[in-house]
Amino acid sequence: xxxxxxxxxxxxxxxxxxxxxxxxxxxxxxxxxxxxxxxxxxxxxxxxxxxxxxxxxxxxxxxxxxxxxxxxxxxxxxxxxxxxxxxxxxxxxxxxxxxxxxxxxxxxxxxxxxxxxxxxxxxxxxxxxxxxxxxxxxxxxxxxxxxxxxxxxxxxxxxxxxxxxxxxxxxxxxxxxxxxxxxxxxxxxxxxxxxxxxxxxxxxxxxxxxxxxxxxxxxxxxxxxxxxxxxxxxxxxxxxxxxxxxxxxxxxxxxxxxxxxxxxxxxxxxxxxxxxxxxxxxxxxxxxxxxxxxxxxxxxxxxxxxxxxxxxxxxxxxxxxxxxxxxxxxxxxxxxxxxxxxxxxxxxxxxxxxxxxxxxxxxxxxxxxxxxxxxxxxxxxxxxxxxxxxxxxxxxxxxxxxxxxxxxxxxxxxxxxxxxxxxxxxxxxxxxxxxx
Amino acid sequence: xxxxxxxxxxxxxxxxxxxxxxxxxxxxxxxxxxxxxxxxxxxxxxxxxxxxxxxxxxxxxxxxxxxxxxxxxxxxxxxxxxxxxxxxxxxxxxxxxxxxxxxxxxxxxxxxxxxxxxxxxxxxxxxxxxxxxxxxxxxxxxxxxxxxxxxxxxxxxxxxxxxxxxxxxxxxxxxxxxxxxxxxxxxxxxxxxxxxxxxxxxxxxxxxxxxxxxxxxxxxxxxxxxxxxxxxxxxxxxxxxxxxxxxxxxxx
Numbered sequence: 001x002x003x004x005x006x007x008x009x010x011x012x013x014x015x016x017x018x019x020x021x022x023x024x025x026x027x028x029x030x031x032x033x034x035x036x037x038x039x040x041x042x043x044x045x046x047x048x049x050x051x052x053x054x055x056x057x058x059x060x061x062x063x064x065x066x067x068x069x070x071x072x073x074x075x076x077x078x079x080x081x082x083x084x085x086x087x088x089x090x091x092x093x094x095x096x097x098x099x100x101x102x103x104x105x106x107x108x109x110x111x112x113x114x115x116x117x118x119x120x121x122x123x124x125x126x127x128x129x130x131x132x133x134x135x136x137x138x139x140x141x142x143x144x145x146x147x148x149x150x151x152x153x154x155x156x157x158x159x160x161x162x163x164x165x166x167x168x169x170x171x172x173x174x175x176x177x178x179x180x181x182x183x184x185x186x187x188x189x190x191x192x193x194x195x196x197x198x199x200x201x202x203x204x205x206x207x208x209x210x211x212x213x214x215x216x217x218x219x220x221x222x223x224x225x226x227x228x229x230x231x232x233x234x235x236x237x238x239x240x241x242x243x244x245x246x247x248x249x250x251x252x253x254x255x256x257x258x259x260x261x262x263x264x265x266x267x268x269x270x271x272x273x274x275x276x277x278x279x280x281x282x283x284x285x286x287x288x289x290x291x292x293x294x295x296x297x298x299x300x301x302x303x304x305x306x307x308x309x310x311x312x313x314x315x316x317x318x319x320x321x322x323x324x325x326x327x328x329x330x331x332x333x334x335x336x337x338x339x340x341x342x343x344x345x346x347x348x349x350x351x352x353x354x355x356x357x358x359x360x361x362x363x364x365x366x367x368x369x370x371x372x373x374x375x376x377x378x379x380x381x382x383x384x385x386x387x388x389x390x391x392x393x394x395x396x397x398x399x400x401x402x403x404x405x406x407x408x409x410x411x412x413x414x415x416x417x418x419x420x421x422x423x424x425x426x427x428x429x430x431x432x433x434x435x436x
Numbered sequence: 437x438x439x440x441x442x443x444x445x446x447x448x449x450x451x452x453x454x455x456x457x458x459x460x461x462x463x464x465x466x467x468x469x470x471x472x473x474x475x476x477x478x479x480x481x482x483x484x485x486x487x488x489x490x491x492x493x494x495x496x497x498x499x500x501x502x503x504x505x506x507x508x509x510x511x512x513x514x515x516x517x518x519x520x521x522x523x524x525x526x527x528x529x530x531x532x533x534x535x536x537x538x539x540x541x542x543x544x545x546x547x548x549x550x551x552x553x554x555x556x557x558x559x560x561x562x563x564x565x566x567x568x569x570x571x572x573x574x575x576x577x578x579x580x581x582x583x584x585x586x587x588x589x590x591x592x593x594x595x596x597x598x599x600x601x602x603x604x605x606x607x608x609x610x611x612x613x614x615x616x617x618x619x620x621x622x623x624x625x626x627x628x629x630x631x632x633x634x635x636x637x638x639x640x641x642x643x644x645x646x647x648x649x650x651x652x653x654x655x656x657x658x659x660x661x662x663x664x665x666x667x668x669x670x671x672x673x674x675x676x677x678x679x680x681x682x683x684x685x686x687x688x
Contacts, residue, residue: 384489389526392486393540393596394514394547403539407530407579 011064011148011183019150021119026127027149034136034146041140053327053359054269054298059241064183064213067093072174076100079170082201082424088168089114089153093175094184094214096151105165109158112167115187118154126154129189133219133247133275141245145185145217152187157196159223166199166421171214173206173237181211188218192226194251199229199418206237206264213241220248222256224278230258231421233428236265238293244270252278252307259416261425262289262297262318263432269298269327274312276303276338281310288412289318289326290405290429292352292436298327305338305368314345317412319405320356321436330375331363338368345375350382350408352401406433437502439464439635440604445496447484454480456660457496462604465632469646470639471671472657473679478639479523481657482608486520487513501603514540515547517603521593521610528580533592536580537562537599544600565598569625587618594625605629606637611645623648643675658682 021027043059044051074092079100081088089112090100096114103112111122118126136142153169169188176182192198204214214236222228236242242265250256260270274283289297303312312332320326328347349358360377382404390400409429416422438461445458454477462468472478484491485498487510498505501516508516528536542552553561566576569591581589590610597605607626611619626636626649638649646654646668654670656663656679663682664670 385526386528388486388488388510389522389528390536390540391510392488392514392520392522393536393600394511394544395540396511396543397509399539399543400511403531403536404528407528411530 011144020116021123021126024119024123024127027119030130030146031149034143034149037136037143038140038147041138041143044140050300050329053329054267054296056267058267059213062181062211062213065180067095067182067184068175071095071097074100074172074174079172080203080205080424082168082203083166083420086166086168086201087112087163088170090170090172091151091186092172093182093212094151094171094186107161107163109161110163111154111156113154115152115154115189116150122154125156126189129154129156129191129219129221130187131219132221133249134217134245139245141215141243142217145187145215145245148183148185149187150185153189155188155190155198155200157192157198159193160195162196163198166201166418169200169202171202171204171216173210173212173214173240176210176212176240178211178239181213183213183215185215185217188216190218190228191221192223192228194223195225196223197227199421200231201421202232204232204234204236204242204264206235206240208238210237211239213243216242216244218244218246220246220256222248222250222254224251225253226251227255228257229418230256231416231418231425232258232260232270233263233425234261234265234268234270235263235428235432236268238264238266238295240265242268246270246272248272248274249277250274250281250283253280254278255282257284257417258286259284259413260287260299261413261428262287262291262299263428265295265297267296269300271300273302274304276305276307276310276312279307279309281307283310283312284314284415286313286315286415288316288409290409290432291318291324291326292321293324294322295324296327297324298329300327300329302331302333303343305332305334305341305343307337308339308341310338311342312344315412315415316346317348317350317408318358319350319352319409320358321352323353323355325357325359327359328377329361329363331365332373332375334364334366334368334371334373336367339370341368341371341373343371343373347377349379350405351379352382352405402433406430409433438462439501440505441499443497445481445484445498446494447480448492448494449480449490453494454660455484458660458662460655460662462635462637464603464635466653467630467636467638467649467651468653468655469651469671470637470655470657471641471643471674473682474641476658477660478641478657479608482520482606482639485513485518485606486510511543512547514600514602515544519597519600519602519605521590521597521605521607523609523612525581525589525593527582529582531580533576533578533580534559534562537596540596541599562595562599565595568598568628569595570621571595586613587615587622590614590618590622591625594622597629598625601629603633604635604637606639607649608639609641610638611640611642619645620648643671646671656682
């Protein structure tokens with residue numbers, strides 16, 4: 001089967017035959033359905049309520065070329081590791097790079113494969129997991145991801161298995177220019193069975209000047225009693241577009257501890273939807289960002305309390321300089337059955353210039369009557385009393401400001417439970433702040 | 437040459453004149469106390485000297501160690517050797533005491549052309565100073581003033597003073613909110629810094645603190661002016677008679 005289809009939008013025509021799993025009819029159908037759906041929907045516009053504050057118009061001006069076949073040389077030590085002994089899958093321009101990856105010593109019961117590998121070795125498992133939580137429906141970016149689905153990750157942790165060492169997923173952008181921007185659409189399929197435990201660290205990295213779109217779709221399923229720590233660092237190049245859609249389904253007594261750190265990209269959106277599909281679940285969906293220049297950071301979340309006795313916590317803090325614009329949309333639904341829900345949401349933004357902007361939209365929909373839900377949102381400048389105190393001790397104004405900004409972000413990262421990840425995130429924050 | 441010479445200092449806050457012509461000269465080695473009722477302008481004077489925004493000097497001059505103090509930014513005043521121990525020390529979440537003080541000390545050393553202390557040298561210094569003030573390692577690692585009791589905050593001010601070694605220390609109501617034990621520890625810390633090269637200006641409402649930090653000169657500030665100047669016995673007199681003779685409502 002060789003079909004070359006005219007691209008409905010600025011994406012390169014895709015060639016089924018060249019994609020992994022081209023011989024799997026169900027996958028061909030899925031891609032075709034994604035393509036048709038995306039053609040019908042188009043990119044989201046501000047007319048769509050969920051995209052009111054983030055416009056993708058700059059994407060429409062670009063014409064994305066296919067990723068070149070020859071893999072660029074990347075020295076293995078150019079890839080930052082959160083832990084020296086971590087398991088690691090590395091992708092360069094969206095393509096899996098076994099030469100840069102390492103998976104020695106995975107415990108029995110753990111499957112960690114690139115999607116390409118999984119499609120050739122365990123296609124039935126991919127079929128069972130793909131689209132399990134991420135229903136395309138009206139979601140154009142999921143449709144686009146399905147249409148161009150090429151590579152990604154399959155992680156499966158069997159019942160009761162604990163993966164001690166962190167699992168790192170590194171997405172590195174090497175190519176892409178203003179003349180020939182690139183796009184890739186990784187799909188992450190992550191499943192923990194009952195009482196399994198793992199720590200997953202995503203890093204999305206690129207260099208300034210490289211023009212590309214990374215359109216990630218992640219599907220997470222955590223079974224009863226499973227514990228997943230899921231951390232993400234987005235440090236794409238300053239001319240890149242990063243769009244991520246994360247859908248999570250949690251079973252009874254599961255713990256999902258997640259944190260996203262947005263530092264890079266010209267435009268980044270992290271959309272996380274968590275369904276608390278059982279009782280006794282603990283769900284943490286937190287994040288931080290530091291943007292400047294004309295960067296745009298959007299963190300949009302949905303926490304759906306469908307059952308009683310669950311706890312959710314969401315703390316999102318960020319610093320906005322220059323003409324940066326940040327968006328926080330945090331929706332919490334407490335369904336009629338979800339009595340004894342304990343929900344906490346906090347959004348704080350620090351504005352460092354008169355032209356910095358934050359759009360904050362907390363949204364609580366509560367249909368149960370015996371719940372504890374609180375939320376708060378603040379936006380402000382650096383505290384004058386703190387600045388004066390530091391200056392009165394001899395710190396020059398700029399140094400005092402920098403210290404307070406770093407402190408604000410350091411504190412935001414306190415939400416990260418894993419200590420090595422917390423330290424890694426802090427060092428990245430400090431590196432980025434120093435460069436500005 | 438006096439260490440600090442304040443001449444005819446007038447200052448306003450939000451257009452309201454608070455200081456109405458302060459004259460005050462302090463020589464190195466001296467400890468002066470300024471006493472006065474609430475609202476007399478004591479804290480305003482300390483903020484004007486430290487260079488806080490929102491305090492507008494409308495007349496007069498301040499010469500500190502031979503330079504025009506009022507022309508300097510707050511950090512330049514600190515580098516010149518001025519230190520204000522705050523009445524209400526500010527909490528700074530996310531910044532450890534150690535980081536804060538190390539950056540402060542090294543910023544000041546830099547302006548003086550002295551090499552920065554490295555982490556080990558600094559740690560040794562701060563540990564020794566903290567010990568003198570009965571502060572634990574845990575306290576110096578904690579975020580600046582966060583979760584500190586009133587007494588701990590004042591001890592922390594004394595620690596900063598001990599590390600930064602200013603020429604002139606202004607203690608703004610250091611006794612407020614302290615029980616007697618905390619007061620004694622802080623006062624001992626301050627007294628340890630008394631030296632022929634250093635001067636202190638102790639601002640207080642009550643005489644109590646002056647039992648521990650005994651001043652050479654006592655001034656009474658009321659209505660934005662120094663109304664009377666005397667020796668340490670003046671503090672005792674005020675304790676007995678209150679500020680009524682200066683037209684202040686003692687209940688204030």
